[in-house]
Amino acid sequence: MATPKRIVVNEQDGVSVVRFVDRKIVDSSSIEQLGEELIALVTVDKRNMLLLNFENVEFLSSAALNKLISLRNKIKPTGGTLKLCNLHKDIEQVFKITKLDKLIEILPNEEKGLASFK
Amino acid sequence: MVLPFNPQDQPHESEFSLDFNAKPWTLDRVITSCTDEGQVAIQELMGALVEQGWDGSEFFQVNMAAEEAVVNAIEHGNKRDPCKSVHLLFRVSPTEIYLEITDQGAGFNPDTLPDPTDEDLIDKPRGRGVMLIKEFMSEVHYNDRGNSVVMIKRRSAETGDSDSNG
Numbered sequence: 448m449a450t451p452k453r454i455v456v457n458e459q460d461g462v463s464v465v466r467f468v469d470r471k472i473v474d475s476s477s478i479e480q481l482g483e484e485l486i487a488l489v490t491v492d493k494r495n496m497l498l499l500n501f502e503n504v505e506f507l508s509s510a511a512l513n514k515l516i517s518l519r520n521k522i523k524p525t526g527g528t529l530k531l532c533n534l535h536k537d538i539e540q541v542f543k544i545t546k547l548d549k550l551i552e553i554l555p556n557e558e559k560g561l562a563s564f565k
Numbered sequence: 566m567v568l569p570f571n572p573q574d575q576p577h578e579s580e581f582s583l584d585f586n587a588k589p590w591t592l593d594r595v596i597t598s599c600t601d602e603g604q605v606a607i608q609e610l611m612g613a614l615v616e617q618g619w620d621g622s623e624f625f626q627v628n629m630a631a632e633e634a635v636v637n638a639i640e641h642g643n644k645r646d647p648c649k650s651v652h653l654l655f656r657v658s659p660t661e662i663y664l665e666i667t668d669q670g671a672g673f674n675p676d677t678l679p680d681p682t683d684e685d686l687i688d689k690p691r692g693r694g695v696m697l698i699k700e701f702m703s704e705v706h707y708n709d710r711g712n713s714v715v716m717i718k719r720r721s722a723e724t725g726d727s728d729s730n731g
Contacts, residue, residue: 506629512690514690545681546687
């Protein structure tokens with residue numbers, strides 16, 4: 448696909464590690480673009496082992512959560528897996544309150560995230 | 566043509582028990598149904614929180630609640646209608662935050678919203694903003710019509726934030 452603007456993707460041990468360009472994922476047009484770029488990883492690049500590293504992210508809105516749920520729903524039928532790591536504790540709290548931590552596995556850091564795919 | 570607000574949609578902060586012990590920072594603004602204008606107001610709000618000593622998780626939680634409520638007003642309330650506006654009334658003191666957000670939509674009943682954490686809804690990409698607002702603010706009140714929300718945050722006894730409490 449075209450070079451993504453909102454994410455940076457690196458391949459490690461068969462897992463696509465995705466980092467976010469924006470520290471605050473809040474602007475509606477940026478969120479739409481982010482959602483399209485994440486979905487394209489699955490539909491265009493045919494990647495389905497994804498680890499999203501949130502180290503750089505300080506804030507995200509529920510509209511961004513919706514994009515993650517859509518990504519998870521897109522990956523699931525392919526037999527792939529979506530996992531998250533390095534969440535700021537307030538963002539992790541958002542996942543716990545909304546129970547999305549039951550839907551998408553959260554690992555403490557990238558090393559443990561990558562190891563969990565093996 | 567821009568629609569005027571109805572008299573019943575004027576601010577009703579007098580209905581709430583507030584304890585602003587000094588003249589609070591105030592933003593009283595009518596914005597169009599444009600999320601960019603909402604973002605500018607929220608950035609000013611968050612700047613005021615910093616000035617008044619709010620930080621850590623409480624800062625994050627107020628940011629989240631304001632963001633979700635403003636986006637809801639613009640997108641779900643006014644449905645991005647350029648003829649409709651959103652009235653923001655924000656007050657910030659070192660101990661208390663008052664956020665009143667009123668749109669010109671038909672309103673909604675927050676009590677009839679489905680629970681997004683239900684097993685059959687957990688993978689549906691919608692409906693989490695109102696839940697997060699309720700969780701993160703000290704008090705949340707909707708008017709009868711459901712087009713205006715008042716959110717109050719009171720500073721917890723333990724000011725600031727600590728990584729050791731989780």
